[in-house]
Amino acid sequence: MESAIYIVATPIGNLSDITLRALDILASVDVIAAEDTRHTRKLLDHHGISTQMASLHEHNESERAASMLKKVQEGGSLALVSDAGTPLISDPGHVLVSLANELGVRVVPIPGPSAVTSALSVCGVPCGRFIFEGFLPAKRKAKTDVLLTYEKEKKAVIFYESPHRILDTLELMNEVFGDRVIALARELTKRFETVRRDRLPVILEWVRADLNQQKGEFVLVLHGAESVELSVSDEEKKRLLKRLLVELPPKKASAVVADFLGGGKKEIYNLALELKN
Numbered sequence: 001m002e003s004a005i006y007i008v009a010t011p012i013g014n015l016s017d018i019t020l021r022a023l024d025i026l027a028s029v030d031v032i033a034a035e036d037t038r039h040t041r042k043l044l045d046h047h048g049i050s051t052q053m054a055s056l057h058e059h060n061e062s063e064r065a066a067s068m069l070k071k072v073q074e075g076g077s078l079a080l081v082s083d084a085g086t087p088l089i090s091d092p093g094h095v096l097v098s099l100a101n102e103l104g105v106r107v108v109p110i111p112g113p114s115a116v117t118s119a120l121s122v123c124g125v126p127c128g129r130f131i132f133e134g135f136l137p138a139k140r141k142a143k144t145d146v147l148l149t150y151e152k153e154k155k156a157v158i159f160y161e162s163p164h165r166i167l168d169t170l171e172l173m174n175e176v177f178g179d180r181v182i183a184l185a186r187e188l189t190k191r192f193e194t195v196r197r198d199r200l201p202v203i204l205e206w207v208r209a210d211l212n213q214q215k216g217e218f219v220l221v222l223h224g225a226e227s228v229e230l231s232v233s234d235e236e237k238k239r240l241l242k243r244l245l246v247e248l249p250p251k252k253a254s255a256v257v258a259d260f261l262g263g264g265k266k267e268i269y270n271l272a273l274e275l276k277n
């Protein structure tokens, strides 16, 4: 066994979703650093592995990383696993890996499952290019601010979500992105695996109406914004704005024009104020 730390991907539900190489590494290293040793014990027992474990999670990582690496520098081997999927993807491990890099300790990836790639592979949303946002902030204002940064994003955006926040997040997304397509991937590789792609208002109503759809683990894949850049002259923009101002206050009229024809919101709003006067 080569002296190194091995970053080992483990299943996101189905215990058989683990590579032959991952099993081999887990059985051969000196120690497995696990986010939750009781959780990982089930996986090891399932595969008949009895390697010694040590706990390494977000609250003790800074304190333990150095001593774990010291053993590797002395010729030992260490595998890092998290509770599910690929370590460091919305999971602990960054402190350990970054320190290992600084110290020149070899870090070896043992690739395998991750909820993000699993969801992307089945969700049916164009995802040749995507942005991984992971978990949104818990507070509504901070969450809204993050969502607003993706209002015009053309790439698919991936979010992780937990059962007690899924409804709130879908409600906010519905406010920010309106009729946009979204895919919801729930409990992937598990008994109640569900993948559904539809317009946001439809997904929201479906989840709201069915408590079962609020249970488990979620990945949300938001469709990128469609390009609405039309070649409309400033004169035509002005004409539309003038017409809308007959029916709507300047703020709403300029928002509609900016939404449909593109252009700076503030600039169009100022023009609306000018025209109104």
Ligand code: SAM
Binding pocket: 012, 013, 082, 084, 085, 086, 087, 088, 089, 090, 091, 113, 114, 115, 116, 159, 160, 161, 162, 185, 186, 187, 188, 189, 190, 217, 218, 219
């Ligand atoms: N490291 C993991 C990975 O590679 O995907 C992610 C760990 S993060 C703490 C846990 C989150 O991942 C869950 O809240 C959920 O958003 C997502 N997730 C994990 N397993 C999932 C599954 N089986 N189905 C859907 N989402 C899952």
